[in-house]
Amino acid sequence: MKLSEFPVFFPDATRGLIKSLDTSDIESTKTQGLLVNTYHLYKDLGIKFIKEKGGIKKFMNWKGFVISDSGGFQVGSLIKMNPTKGHVSNNGVLFKPEGEKQVMLTPEKSIEFQMELGSDMVVVLDDFTDPKATHEEAKISVERTINWARRSKHEFEKICSQKQLAVDHRPLIIGVVQGGYYQDLRKYCIENLLKIGFDGLGYGGWPINDNNTFDYESAKTIADNTPKNYLLYGLGVGKPTQIIKLFKMGYSIFDCVLPTRDARHGRACITNTKTLDLTKGKMKDDDNPISTACDCLTCTRYTRSYINHLFKLKDFTAGRLVTIHNLRFYSMLIEKLRA
Ligand SMILES: [Zn+2]
Known part of the structure; x- marks a missing residue:
């Protein structure tokens, strides 16, 4: 290839x-x-x-x-x-x-x-x-x-x-x-x-x-x-x-390095100009996925509320799930530019 x-x-x-x-x-x-x-x-x-x-x-x-x-x-x-x-x-x-x-x-x-x-x-x-x-x-x-x-x-x-x-x-x-x-x-x-x-x-x-x-x-x-x-x-x-x-x-x-580094700090890409801070208290009861427009593993399986819980526990899984989402956000951006 x-x-x-x-x-x-x-x-x-x-x-x-x-x-x-x-x-x-x-x-x-x-x-x-x-x-x-x-x-x-x-x-x-x-x-x-x-x-x-x-x-x-x-x-x-x-x-x-x-x-x-x-x-x-x-x-x-x-x-x-x-x-x-x-x-x-x-x-x-x-x-x-x-x-x-x-x-x-x-x-x-x-x-x-x-x-x-x-x-x-x-x-x-x-x-x-x-x-x-x-x-x-x-x-x-x-x-x-x-x-x-x-x-x-x-x-x-x-x-x-x-x-x-x-x-x-x-x-x-x-x-x-x-x-x-x-x-x-x-x-x-x-x-x-x-x-x-x-x-x-x-x-x-x-x-x-x-x-x-x-x-x-x-x-x-x-x-x-x-x-x-x-x-x-x-x-x-x-x-x-x-x-x-x-x-x-x-x-x-x-x-x-931005999408992966941001992800580990709880910042998920939701639009080209905005990120969502999943560590914030207001995420505690939010049962939506990070983005309904995203088909990544994180968005199809988990809620903002659950990821917020993982960040509070300081578990590796929290960073992992947001990294997966942010990388898919960037790959979708590239798909759009190609189209
Ligand atoms: Zn996603």
């Missing part, structure tokens, strides 16, 4: 799992693919182990698609926010996780590991543009991102030829556009990534503005400057309304 139908939404199975669900639960939500995290799996399992297990899908017994991110977002979220957690150089990224051994991730290692994971879509390592960066600082991250993209593509071609992968058996490879809020740098980054050549481009960096709103301007710059035969990927996007807006711009790949 080759990834060919878009749009797609990949919930985050960072370390090779969605908390409280097994892969048969995930299948029941009609979720087509999962996102796994290169940095965490590389650190937790390593290349040799994942190779021996025959890749992440076999290890998890997951029959759907898998996309692996590059570890680039961790550069931003871990190191640039807190320099004691590691160091970025032109060679790559040195992570220093607390109480664990150091991990060096280079563009080549990231691609090599993702190829052993057996991902359907690999993402090149990028240098996260700090949202507070000056133009000069942002330019440095863009130049490094382009350089790493070139090295990644070279490694990808090398491994494809070593493994004798025919063009239609290769994973898709995605370049990442950095540049922060500087639209001239976003364009410059795109121009150079196009020269290297990828199957698609991702909207990288931190997509939230200073005033706490989504940065649609950068998303649009990327969409407007990328050829139509390229896939566009909204990394870490997002809320249903953001997915819909980016889809209209031409984006067709999305991943986000």
Whole structure:
């Protein structure tokens, strides 16, 4: 099965799992693919182990698609926010996780590991543009991102030829556009990534503005400057309304931790803009399902009242049932966009 139908939404199975669900639960939500995290799996399992297990899908017994991110977002979220957690150089990224051994991730290692994971879509390592960066600082991250993209593509071609992968058996490879809020740098980054050549481009960096709103301007710059035969990927996007807006711009790949993380805190998606807090006291006597428009296991079997009871008991089942519902909500959203 080759990834060919878009749009797609990949919930985050960072370390090779969605908390409280097994892969048969995930299948029941009609979720087509999962996102796994290169940095965490590389650190937790390593290349040799994942190779021996025959890749992440076999290890998890997951029959759907898998996309692996590059570890680039961790550069931003871990190191640039807190320099004691590691160091970025032109060679790559040195992570220093607390109480664990150091991990060096280079563009080549990231691609090599993702190829052993057996991902359907690999993402090149990028240098996260700090949202507070000056133009000069942002330019440095863009130049490094382009350089790493070139090295990644070279490694990808090398491994494809070593493994004798025919063009239609290769994973898709995605370049990442950095540049922060500087639209001239976003364009410059795109121009150079196009020269290297990828199957698609991702909207990288931190997509939230200073005033706490989504940065649609950068998303649009990327969409407007990328050829139509390229896939566009909204990394870490997002809320249903953001997915819909980016889809209209031409984006067709999305991943986000939101539906599963919200679910564990008792927030169930009921419309594209509203969630229902199942932990609240007013749910105690509500005998309705989370949503009458949903065909998931949770909505066809259980009431809001019962799930509220499970949250009060702090039982794992509560998070599990809402996660199943939220994943089905997102898969239905994607079905609607396809239609
Ligand atoms: Zn449901």
